[in-house]
Amino acid sequence: MTAVELAPPSVWPPDLSAYCFEVPHSDQALLFESGKGIRLTDAAGRTFLDALSGVFVTCFGYDCEPIAQAVTDQLRTLPFNPPLHGTNRAALELARQLVDLAPAGITAAKLVNGGSESVEAAVRLARLYHRAHGNPDRVKVLSYYHGYHGATYGSLSLTGRPDVSRFGPGLPGVVHVWPPDCLETFWDVPGESSGALAAAMIERTIEAEGPESVAAIVMEPVIHLRGMAIPPAGYLARVREICDRHGVLLVFDEIVTGFGRTGQPFAAQTFGVTPDILCVGKGISGGFAPLAAVLMGEHVAAVLGESGRPPSFAPSHTYAANPIAAAAGLAAVRLFREGGYPDRIGALAGYFEPRLRTVVGGRGTVRALGLLYGVKLAAGGEDAGERLAAACLRRGLILRGQDDWVVLAPAFVTAPDEADRMLDILGDALDEICGDAR
Incomplete structure (x- = not known):
């Protein structure tokens, strides 16, 4: 060339x-x-x-012929289903296979249309989780300065970058914290110390805001818009311990890092740290359809089926779990698993x-x-x-x-x-x- x-x-x-x-x-x-x-x-x-x-x-x-063929077959069979009345086989099987790919402890999946929607759904789910456990005041969400979580109003609010301020005030209750890479770059904190200090600052922030007010912390395991900043050894495990200590849900935004990018199906497995909620997207359909998902632990999924009702996460979007997108995702997951990727x-x-x-x-x-x-x-x-x-x-x-x-x-x-x-x-x-x- x-x-x-x-x-x-x-x-x-x-x-x-x-x-x-x-x-x-x-x-x-x-x-x-x-x-x-x-x-x-x-x-x-x-x-x-x-x-x-x-x-x-x-x-x-x-x-990619297997994905193209799966989309074509689905298009000719069932291009859409009434979402208020049911779902489709491709969506059900894709959800099951995503759970199988995920770390142990992740037991349920909600299919959505894109990464921004996945992050917003995770925030809603975190707040719902605490409300269901009698803590309706736990609504604050921590996220990184200089992270990126999407382009919709809520996900953009979590994006702690100055260039998004032109849209005005963001979602109430968002509190930003500094990741290790920023400590290294802006304050010359040595790399071997940055993880411990950043984790300690997260805990101090939770304590300053009041643990009884904090629902979750949303973070990218590897920060894309910091030039793929990889966390120091042990940092994510420390954050997991802090979240457990204060009853805060840990949410990994794996829109970029998920679906094999880090060598494992998800970065959670690469780093050996399982979040409560896992947001995945991008490569999940191979680019053949808009698709993302929210994966969740059993304790989180349990709140969706309380009060004697069947499990559901409503309100939802019209095209969530669309048969064509689900068929693309299912073909991509099968190819990844069966093709030795x-x-x-x-x-x-x-x-x-x-x-x-x-x-x-x-x-x-x-x-x-x-x-x-x-x-x-x-x-x-x-x-x-x-x-x-x-x-x-x-x-x-x-x-x-x-x-x-x-x-x-x-x-x-x-x-x-x-x-x-x-x-x-x-x-x-x-x-x-x-x-x-x-």
């Missing part, structure tokens, strides 16, 4: 593009036409290697990581966990991440860059020669932005 130099997308239909606010705010936004394997082609005929799996979604590539992920990670470290050299710090990679750049300035991502895009490689970092998440089906090509392009772009200082 030859490198491409991008020009403004003059191929956009002029009568349509002015009406679409889904287009990224860039004069290099692309109009995609087709995808095959891990390659995308735009309307100008240019081909790109996707090193981000769309955005942590297309784990099996853009033309945990081993394939391990093999690809073992090939990719050392080569990535060589390419980056002294120009940054590589953070790696399974097929999640972050590169914290040491040179190039505060906007080096954006400029590096743009330099890669000009050469035909898609990744994500922001501030002083870039992230990569190759598809599970990436071949060694494709991985090599990704890293060759990244190396050339690093030479441009950060200098040849390997």
Whole structure:
């Protein structure tokens, strides 16, 4: 594949593009036409290697036949069911298989349409849990500064980033805490001490707010918008102990880290810490349909069936557990389990990581966990991440860059020669932005 130099997308239909606010705010936004394997082609005929799996979604590539066939069969059989009156077999079986994939202690699943909805459902569920146990004042939710949890009002409220303040006040009762990575970056706390200090600060925050007022803490096990910040050893276990001590529910937002990305089905298993509620999405359908889920422990699920009524989590959304999305998810889960993908992920990670470290050299710090990679750049300035991502895009490689970092998440089906090509392009772009200082 030859490198491409991008020009403004003059191929956009002029009568349509002015009406679409889904287009990224860039004069290099692309109009995609087709995808095959891990390659995308735009309307100008240019081909790109996707090193981000769309955005942590297309784990099996853009033309995965088993998932496409499952969606086609479902479309022809039952495209929708009346959600007020029942459900469908694909949704029931997908829920069962997700529970089977999850850590021990997770016993139920609620299917939803996307990651933001999953996080919002988790917050509702946490508050409902405490109300059912006679603690209706437990409504506060802790989350990270500089974390990210979605684009709907509630999930955006949990997102502790200054760039969301333009929408005005967020959901009442949200309290932000500092993660270990921020302590290291902003206050020069040594990495070996940052986890213990961050956990202690969470406990002090719970105590200051009043444990009787705190429902849950929602956190990403690996923080995407900090350049894939991986927690220090023992940190998540400490947080689990603190939550248990104060009766606070622990919620993992695994929209990015779930479904095999860390090498295990979920990061909860990778780190050996089981939350009370697990939010999953993105790769769960392979990108073939909007789909996410809320997985929950037995003690949490029990509140949905109290008062002698059948278990339910209402109100719900019209398209939740949609048959087509559920069929895509079920096919993706079966493919992951039966296609040897945990081993394939391990093999690809073992090939990719050392080569990535060589390419980056002294120009940054590589953070790696399974097929999640972050590169914290040491040179190039505060906007080096954006400029590096743009330099890669000009050469035909898609990744994500922001501030002083870039992230990569190759598809599970990436071949060694494709991985090599990704890293060759990244190396050339690093030479441009950060200098040849390997």
